[in-house]
Amino acid sequence: MAGIGLKHKKSTLGIAAFCALLLLTSCGYDELRYPEEVDMSQMHHGAEHGDASHPIAGESTAAISCTELKEVKPAVGEQVRSFDLTAANTVLNLDNGKKTEAWTFNGTSPGPELRVKEGERVKVTLTNRDIDEGVTIHWHGVILPCSQDGVAGVTQDAIGPGEHFTYEFIARHPGTYWYHSHQQSSVQAGKGLIGRLIVEPKQSDFTYDRDYAVTLQLLNEKLKLTNGHTDGLQLDAAPGESIRLRLINAYSEVQWIGVAGADFRVISIDGQDLNGPGKLRGQWIPIGGGQRYDVLITMPSSGQVKVYSKEHKAWNIRLGKGPTPNPLSKDAPQFDFTDYGTPLEDGITADMKFDRVYDLKLGILDINGKKFHEIPPLLVKEGEWIKIRFKHTFGGPHPMHLHGHLFKILTKNGKPLTGSPIYADSVLLFSGEEYEVAFQADNPGLWMEHCHNLGHAANGMTMMVNYEGLTTPYRVGTKSGNLPD
Numbered sequence: 249m250a251g252i253g254l255k256h257k258k259s260t261l262g263i264a265a266f267c268a269l270l271l272l273t274s275c276g277y278d279e280l281r282y283p284e285e286v287d288m289s290q291m292h293h294g295a296e297h298g299d300a301s302h303p304i305a306g307e308s309t310a311a312i313s314c315t316e317l318k319e320v321k322p323a324v325g326e327q328v329r330s331f332d333l334t335a336a337n338t339v340l341n342l343d344n345g346k347k348t349e350a351w352t353f354n355g356t357s358p359g360p361e362l363r364v365k366e367g368e369r370v371k372v373t374l375t376n377r378d379i380d381e382g383v384t385i386h387w388h389g390v391i392l393p394c395s396q397d398g399v400a401g402v403t404q405d406a407i408g409p410g411e412h413f414t415y416e417f418i419a420r421h422p423g424t425y426w427y428h429s430h431q432q433s434s435v436q437a438g439k440g441l442i443g444r445l446i447v448e449p450k451q452s453d454f455t456y457d458r459d460y461a462v463t464l465q466l467l468n469e470k471l472k473l474t475n476g477h478t479d480g481l482q483l484d485a486a487p488g489e490s491i492r493l494r495l496i497n498a499y500s501e502v503q504w505i506g507v508a509g510a511d512f513r514v515i516s517i518d519g520q521d522l523n524g525p526g527k528l529r530g531q532w533i534p535i536g537g538g539q540r541y542d543v544l545i546t547m548p549s550s551g552q553v554k555v556y557s558k559e560h561k562a563w564n565i566r567l568g569k570g571p572t573p574n575p576l577s578k579d580a581p582q583f584d585f586t587d588y589g590t591p592l593e594d595g596i597t598a599d600m601k602f603d604r605v606y607d608l609k610l611g612i613l614d615i616n617g618k619k620f621h622e623i624p625p626l627l628v629k630e631g632e633w634i635k636i637r638f639k640h641t642f643g644g645p646h647p648m649h650l651h652g653h654l655f656k657i658l659t660k661n662g663k664p665l666t667g668s669p670i671y672a673d674s675v676l677l678f679s680g681e682e683y684e685v686a687f688q689a690d691n692p693g694l695w696m697e698h699c700h701n702l703g704h705a706a707n708g709m710t711m712m713v714n715y716e717g718l719t720t721p722y723r724v725g726t727k728s729g730n731l732p733d
């Protein structure tokens with residue numbers, strides 16, 4: 249009996265100690281997450297880089313503020329595409345007859361689909377009607393000037409109730425993009441402040457009769473919506489037609505997507521077209537949080553193609569009408585971009601000369617053992633070639649996303665890619681995987697590099713790529729109320 253008592257006492261003590269530890273950890277974490285004030289351009293940890301030859305931010309040349317980096321003035325007669333987006337508390341009437349509270353752009357979630365043509369100037373005026381915490385819009389995947397990137401506390405202050413902010417950028421790269429608030433992004437995107445941005449190409453290697461874009465979303469942590477619908481989406485498509493289906497994973501977890509009833513090609517990843525993508529059948533496509541995959545499908549004579557999530561019934565898209573096609577086998581192979589499509593020389597290889605090489609080890613919720621602003625920024629200088637080696641050490645998948653640049657994926661687990669070059673704004677790493685990516689520092693600014701599982705980002709997996717000499721007048725922290733994640 250005594251033994252049992254002692255054992256019981258021990259475990260109680262153990263639980264108490266564990267709780268105390270949790271409490272301590274969470275206190276420390278909150279201070280880290282919500283410091284009073286941090287200047288994201290000045291987080292230099294020179295000693296930790298161990299490289300004295302690179303001057304630290306703000307010390308190299310005359311400082312330039314991110315706010316000065318804007319789009320050039322429009323030419324006379326230049327076409328401008330203007331949009332208004334109003335963020336507001338909304339009660340959404342769902343198509344299943346239920347109501348849910350959400351934060352919306354223009355009364356819907358996702359907000360309106362913005363469609364523009366490659367090369368057009370886009371002007372979007374954001375109004376915050378009544379979101380007390382403030383809002384911003386980040387144009388996910390779009391290469392634009394620093395001041396337009398929409399990161400609260402880095403490129404602007406969060407826009408308070410009754411306030412406005414106008415974003416302006418030229419849609420230089422055609423492709424599938426999306427937008428979301430980058431003020432408390434995990435909370436705000438989760439409550440509905442998201443939408444699609446499609447930049448149609450002037451000309452394309454691919455031809456198609458119909459062009460659809462679909463957002464897969466988890467609203468309020470429970471509602472699985474497909475372009476706002478609760479039970480999937482029905483889209484028109486006739487036998488023989490070819491369909492470009494742009495899939496946007498606006499949810500944080502990886503979605504395994506299958507195409508049933510037809511062959512398909514993956515023609516674009518993160519908005520960037522692939523070279524010579526071949527026909528595929530019966531493969532699961534893993535789409536990480538924030539990533540976009542465009543598939544090209546020729547409709548079969550049987551009439552219906554189903555594009556659907558392996559695990560979640562609500563995320564399904566029915567193209568055309570006809571008998572429901574046979575589903576994919578649960579253990580069908582995984583789509584692998586590392587040997588897909590046709591190579592195309594661009595001179596960017598893993599063994600070329602890089603000006604700087606950075607190693608980022610991804611833990612469960614940390615990068616190189618650190619969190620948030622405690623992670624030293626990756627310093628770069630305009631014109632330099634940068635290599636980042638991502639190594640996933642332990643835990644769930646991490647879709648690592650870089651603002652303001654496209655990188656080329658060079659290697660996976662040490663092996664160079666052998667198919668089409670892959671240019672992307674994110675790379676999805678599963679446990680134990682290693683990727684090398686390269687980019688040229690050709691867009692001066694202060695750019696976030698973070699996990700786009702937004703829950704992970706909110707727990708510390710977020711850091712900066714900072715150009716030397718760039719500054720910002722904005723601050724992250726409780727004093728300003730700018731809390732980007």
Ligand SMILES: [Cu+2]
Pocket residue numbers: 645646647699700701704705709
């Ligand atoms: Cu992550």
